[in-house]
Amino acid sequence: MNYFIIREGQNYGPYTLADLQRYVGSGEISLADMASSEGMAAPVPVSQIIGNIAAPPQYQTPAPAAPAAYYPDAPNLHWGLVLLFTVLTCGAFMIVWDLVQAAWMKKVQPMSQSLYYYIGAAVILALVYFTAISSTVGHSPNASGGLLNLIYAVLLLVGRFKLRTSLEYHYNTVEPMGLKLSGVTTFFFGGIYFQYHLNDINRRKLLDRMYASNR
Numbered sequence: 001m002n003y004f005i006i007r008e009g010q011n012y013g014p015y016t017l018a019d020l021q022r023y024v025g026s027g028e029i030s031l032a033d034m035a036s037s038e039g040m041a042a043p044v045p046v047s048q049i050i051g052n053i054a055a056p057p058q059y060q061t062p063a064p065a066a067p068a069a070y071y072p073d074a075p076n077l078h079w080g081l082v083l084l085f086t087v088l089t090c091g092a093f094m095i096v097w098d099l100v101q102a103a104w105m106k107k108v109q110p111m112s113q114s115l116y117y118y119i120g121a122a123v124i125l126a127l128v129y130f131t132a133i134s135s136t137v138g139h140s141p142n143a144s145g146g147l148l149n150l151i152y153a154v155l156l157l158v159g160r161f162k163l164r165t166s167l168e169y170h171y172n173t174v175e176p177m178g179l180k181l182s183g184v185t186t187f188f189f190g191g192i193y194f195q196y197h198l199n200d201i202n203r204r205k206l207l208d209r210m211y212a213s214n215r
Contacts, residue, residue: 005111006034006043008165012111020046027174028109071108071175073205074198075100082195095122098191101198102159105166109174112166117159124152160190167194177201 002014015023023029024046031047077097085093099122102115128148135142164181171179179201185193 001037001039003035003037003049005029005046006036007111011036017049021050024050028111030173071170072104073202075104075195076199076202077195079192079195079199083192086192094191095125097195098156098159101191101194102163105163105170109166109170112162114159114163114166117155117162121152121155121159124148124155128152156190157187160186163194167197171201177204 002016003020004011004013005015006012020029020035024031029046031045031050033046034043035046035049036043075097082094082097086097098118099115102112102118105112106115128145131142131144131148134140135145161183164183164186168179168181171177179197181193181197
C-alpha cells in the first residue's frame with residue numbers, strides 16, 4: 001500500500017510503509033505529519049500508520065544499530081561576501097546563490113520545493129533579458145517584458161518562502177536550533193538573510209563538534 005504525506009495542502013509521495021519508517025527515523029517525516037492512502041476515509045497521523053501496520057519481515061530481524069543520520073552543512077560563504085558579490089554582479093550572483101542554497105536544502109530535506117521555483121525564476125529571467133535584447137536590436141516594443149518580470153517576481157518570492165518553511169522545519173525538528181525567520185526580512189532580502197542565519201548555524205555546529213571531540 002502506498003501513502004501520501006500532506007503538508008500545507010500539498011501531497012508528497014507516494015511512499016511505501018518502509019519509506020515512511022525510514023524517513024521518520026531520519027527526521028524528514030514527523031510522526032505528527034498527516035498521511036492518507038486509498039481506502040482511508042480521512043488522513044491520519046503517521047504515528048497511527050506505523051503503529052497499526054506491522055513492518056515487513058526484513059525490518060523485524062535484529063540488526064546492528066544504524067548510524068546517526070548525516071546532514072551536509074549549509075553553504076558557508078559569509079553573508080557580507082554574498083551581498084558584495086551580488087552588488088558587483090548587478091544581482092547575477094544572488095540568482096546563482098539562491099540555487100546553491102535551494103539545492104543544498106533539497107539534499108537535507110528531499111521534500112523541499114524551493115529549488116524548482118528558483119529554477120523557474122532563473123529561466124524566466126533569462127527570457128526577460130533575451131526579449132529585452134531582441135526588442136532593442138529590432139527597435140520594437142517589448143510587449144511581453146512586463147508580464148515576464150511579474151512571473152519572475154512571483155516565482156522568486158514563492159521560492160524564498162518555500163525555502164524559509166523548509167529551513168524552519170528542519171532546524172526546529174530534525175536539528176533543533178530554534179530558528180525563527182522573519183517574513184518581512186525574507187521578502188526583501190531573501191538569500192542574504194538566509195545566509196546570515198546559515199553562517200550562525202554552521203558556527204554553532206562547529207563549536208558543538210569541537211566540544212564533543214574534546215570530551
